Amino acid sequence: MASPIDIYFWPTPNGNKVTIFCEEAGLEYDLKPINIAEGDQFEEAFLKISPNNKMPAIVDPEGPDGEPISVFESGAILIYLAEKTGKLFPTDSPRKRYRTLEWLMFQMGGVGPMLGQNHHFRQYAPEKIDYAIERYTNEAARLYGVIDKRLSESAYLAGDELTIADIATWPWLTNHENQGQDLDDFPHLKKWFEGIKERPAVGRAMERGKEVAEAGLTLDEKTRDTLFGKGQYRRR
Structure with a gap:
């Protein structure tokens, strides 16, 4: 064992x-x-x-x-x-593998850092800085839009199956309200988000x-x- x-x-x-x-x-x-x-x-x-x-x-x-x-x-x-x-993590197709890595890196380089800054300036900064709040709230909306567009084309970020790209991205969206985002504005993302949320694991x-x-x-x-x-x- x-x-x-x-x-x-x-x-x-x-x-x-x-x-x-x-x-x-x-x-x-x-x-x-x-x-x-x-x-x-x-x-x-x-x-x-x-x-x-x-x-x-x-x-x-x-x-x-x-x-x-x-x-x-x-x-x-x-x-x-x-x-x-x-x-x-797909092993049967290099194309699927690189698609998974693309969206994983999208999360690592974009979603995580930008939503982290968004959350900091909206929730934790000792003083409210309007410029920072607007900048990172708008960038969060842009990233949500990128995800929503992708999910209008496929069930999951890397294609038709759940991968580490989805697992990496989903937790960052659980605080969407604190990031100033309404999932109703992103219907494809919302469907994906709710589907993953309902998974027993x-x-x-x-x-x-x-x-x-x-x-x-x-x-x-x-x-x-x-x-x-x-x-x-x-x-x-």
Whole structure:
């Protein structure tokens, strides 16, 4: 029986990607909570597997050569797990494989960074900066529109089957209201979003995340400094 993979985790969109994949693929895993409000991400032991002090990261005790391997960056983790299991990443067609990678990189390079900035300036910034809010809300709408157009042409981002591209993107849209977006404006995206939300594996993964999040994030000055302020730079 395969040993479970350790997932160093907090229930953010990037963390949820990895647990959703594992649930979809039937891959055993153990969650290792990294409380980003408390600064767990700066601990030396964690930095050895995630040198950029970001979660998620994984440790697979049974790596490609039979030895333990650690992987950081959520996109790299999804590719690693997909290749390990042979699931949710097409292997029968190079064309399908590159289409999946295109949309995965679209999420990594566009959806994640831009929606993250959107969420920060709309929800967490200590002062409201109208220019930033308008800029990132408009960019979020543009990205939602790109996804909606793509999903008017195919059932999923990379084609007719669920792939790691969908798993990477979906968690970032769960906060659409806080990003200033109405899913009714994007009917094809909405249909895709609701369909993935109803998948049992997705429900299990999100529930695991809720259990971890019971510790909560109290957005006081200390937490702000750890997450967004000078504290994160002093502790690198």
